[in-house]
Amino acid sequence: TPEVADSGNVSSQQVLDELFAPGHDKGSCLSRYEFVVYRKPSSHKPSPYLLSKLRKYESLHKLCGPFTESYNKTLEQLKSGRNVSTTDCNYVVYTPLSGLxxxxxxxxxxxxxxxxxxxxxxxxxxxxxxxxxxxxxQQTTLLLPMDFPLRSQFDNFSQVYPRTYGNMLKSGIINTSMMSPPPPFLYIYLAYDIDRYDGLFYCDQNQDQLRKVPWFYRAYLSKADERIGIQVRVFDTKVTPFQTVVDQILSCTIKEKLLPDVLEKRSSAASLSKNQSLKAVLVTSLYSEYYEHIKGVYWTKPTVSGEVIGVYQPSHEEHELYGNNMHSMKAWTEIYLLSMSNALITSSWSTFGYVAQSLGGLKPWILYSPLNGTAPDPPCVRAMSMEPCFHFPPSHGCKAEVNVGHVKHCEDVEWGLKLV
Ligand code: GDP
Structure with a gap:
């Protein structure tokens, strides 16, 4: 077991021990126990409420998880297609969409x-x-069993599937005030193009109704002294000029003092410099050009501060691939590495970056997308919090006010919402 640094009164190891139920076989998941060695201690501690919810959840999952008596019983109801009375075991099944x-x-x-x-x-x-x-x-699984009866219908699941919650509300098959007995399952469509009926899922009143449905489907969803992560996500390379993005990145890192400027001519001032610290820059992108250029800048010229800058890029896949295990592994490694940065720069609109910042507990500097080929001024803005942006909140809200308290519009998506 690795030694773990203390953070305040509570060590990272203690936090880990609290998060996971005792008795876990450490060898079954080394990364879970060893990540504390590589990360700086987090200031975000789980609340007693969260810990008690987690313990309750574990018991419930053990009781109702795949292949238990309760699970098998609920499957029978599901297969029969009959409307059902509420059982002790209710489920949410997640089906994936989009990238990692x-x-x-x-x-x-x-x-x-x-x-x-x-x-x-x-x-x-x-x-x-x-x-x-x-x-x-432990002793159970989060994975949906291969013989799950509705698996054959997954390919039909989309916004137009008649049994989505939104479509059933729209057609009057169900309404908010009356739903008894509840249907055996509902398909909840929550992708980026939800309409106002799908979006009713987020309202308290509708959640009261959904509590009665036992199944439904939820779609989707070194050694350096300092490490700087730069995540370059260019959604459309045809309309986004390479040079504009590179200039934007470098003006952001220099303006925000994340990286030093370079000297155009080699001078004795630089070589005599007092500061010889090493900064590692991790560039992640589907493409290699951004990395090549930034590396070129620091490779060929000394820095004004004398710091030594090493630039790295683990992979450049060129294209997004779906259904490829090695591609996903590279993506996961890069998200993980970015999350271990001391300072992080992300691209607007990218969930890839959101996951890295959230995992690392980092408030990134966000690069706005260039507009009509011109870089925005300022080149980047500091995020209000480490939280991700919810890009498509329901447009007809649940009578709740937004932009108040802990919920604000995002820095990078003006109609999006995030916790601050
Ligand atoms: P988003 O599209 O940026 O919101 O984020 P996602 O992670 O959901 O989807 C993007 C997908 O493209 C990822 O899962 C990767 O497969 C791939 N991808 C995008 N940027 C990178 C990158 O910098 N490195 C690697 N290895 N893959 C990337």
């Missing part, structure tokens, strides 16, 4: 939803992320 960042974020959201509504979360992973994550609970 989106998946990690939406699995975390689905888990929070399960925790708050006393449901058991079962996750459909897909082979591309097989082996990338550990099972969180």
């Amino acid at each position: 960042g989106n998946r990690m974020l939406t699995i975390a959201s689905a888990f929070l939803y399960a925790l708050l509504t006393n449901r058991v979360l079962l996750v459909e992973f897909g082979s591309e992320i097989a082996g990338l994550f550990c099972e969180p609970f």
Whole structure:
């Protein structure tokens, strides 16, 4: 077992021991126990309320998880297609959409939803992320069994599937005031293009109604002295000029004093400099040009401060691939490495970056996308919090006010919402 640094009164190891139920086989998931060695201690401690919810959830998952008596019984009801009375075991099944960042974020959201509504979360992973994550609970699984009866219908799940919660509300098959007996399952469509009916899922009144449904589906969802992570996500290379993005990144790092400027001519002032510290810059991108250019700047010229800058990029995949395990592994490694930075620069609109910042507890500097080929001024802005941005909150809110208290509009998506 690695030695773990203390943070204030509580060591990272103690936090870990609290988060996971005792008796875990450490060898089954080394990264879970060893990550504390590589990360600086977090100032974010789990609350007693969260810990008690986690313990309750673990018991529930053990009682209702795959292949238990309760699970088998609920499956029978599901197969029969009959409307049912509420059982002790209610479930939320997660089906994936989009890239790895989106998946990690939406699995975390689905888990929070399960925790708050006393449901058991079962996750459909897909082979591309097989082996990338550990099972969180002992003697049970989070994975949706292969013989799950509705699996054959997954391909039909989309916004137009007649049995989405939104479509059933729209067509009057169900309404908020009356739903008894509840249907055996509902499909909740929550992707980026939700309409006002799908969005009613987020309202308290509708959640009261959903509590009665036993199943439904939730779609988606070195050695350096200092490490700087730069995540360059260019969604459309045709309309985003390479040079504009590179200039934007360098003006951001210099303006925010994350990286030193370089001397155009080699001078004795630089070589005599007192500051010989080493900064490692990790560039992640689907493309190699950004890394090549930034590396070139620090490779060929001395820095004004005398600091030595090393620039690295683990991979450049060129294209997003779906269904490829090695591609996902590289993406996960890069998200993980970015999250271990001391300072992080991310690209606006990217869930890949959101996951890295949240994992690392970091408030990143966000690079806005260039508009009409011109870099924005200022080149980057500091995020208000480490939280991700919810890009498509329901447009017809639940009579709740936004931009108040702990919920604000995002820095990078003006209609998006985030916790601060
Ligand atoms: P988003 O599209 O940026 O919001 O984030 P996602 O992570 O959901 O989807 C992007 C996908 O593209 C990832 O899962 C990766 O497969 C790939 N990708 C994007 N940027 C990078 C990168 O910097 N490195 C690697 N290895 N893959 C990337």
